Amino acid sequence: MQDRIGQQYQDETKYHRGRIPRRPLDLVDMPETYKRHPDAPAIVSLPPVETSGGRGLWRIINGRRSQRDYTGAPLSLRELSQLLWSTQGVTDRAGDYDLRAAPSAGALYPCETYIVVNRVNGLDPGVYHYLVPDHRLELLRRGDLSSEVGAACLDQQMAAAAAAVFVWTAVVDRTRWKYGDRCYRYLYLDAGHIGAHLSLAAEAMGLGSCMIGALYDDEVNAIVGVDGERETTLYVGVVGKPVRRRRPRRS
C-alpha cells in the first residue's frame, strides 16, 4: 500500500487516554464565527421558513434516494430558503452562541454555504453566500455558471442540470483554534451532517438531491472565491425538481 498519508494523519491526530493535548483557548484571537462580504453587490432577503409540521421523519428517511436527473424546472425562493435553514439556519441560542440546525464539533461552525444558482425564481443566476445570522443571501457574482460548476464537479452533468448547487467550505481556523490538526476530522464530519440535513429536507419537500464528493477542488474553490487553504471546499450537494419520484418502499 503506497498511500500512507491518510493513516499517518489518523495516527498523529488520535486521542490517547491520559495524553489528550491541552490547548489553552485564546479568546482574544478566536476566529470570527460569521463571514461577510462587505463588497457584495446585492443582499437578498429570504422568505420565512416552516419550523413545524411537514411529512413524518420515518417516511422521509424511507423515501430518500440520490437523484441525478432533473427536469430543468426552477426552485422557488421559498424552497431555497427552507433548504438553507434546514442545513445551517439558526435554531436556538445558548448564552452568546447561536446554535444551528445541524450539529458542529465544539459549536464552532466552520462551514460556510455558497449557492450556485442555476434556476431559482426571483434570483439572478450566479454565486451567492448564505448569511447565517440574517437568513439572507449575499450575491457574489452574477452569471450562468451551470456549465462551469458541472465541469468542476468532475464533469458530472447533474450539477449543471440541478436548479441549485450547494457548496460547503470550511474556514479551517475556526475549528483548528480548539482542536489543532485533529480539526480536519471534524470539518468533514460537520459537512457530512449538513449534507444529510439537505438530503432529508429535499426529500421532505418533494425535491431531488444528490451529494457530490468527486470534484476538482481548485475549480470549485475558484467558483466560490476561496483560497483552498484558509477556507476550502469540503462537499457539494445538488438540488432540483426530480424527473420522476421514486415510490417509497413499503416499511
Ligand SMILES: Cc1cc2nc3c(=O)[nH]c(=O)nc-3n(C[C@H](O)[C@H](O)[C@H](O)COP(=O)(O)O)c2cc1C
Ligand atoms: C460523501 C459522499 C460523496 C458522494 N459523491 C457522489 C458523487 O460525486 N457523485 C454521485 O453521483 N453520487 C455521489 N454520492 C451519492 C452516493 O453515490 C449515494 O449516496 C449511494 O450510491 C447510495 O445511494 P442513495 O443515496 O440513493 O441511498 C456521494 C455520497 C456521499 C455520502
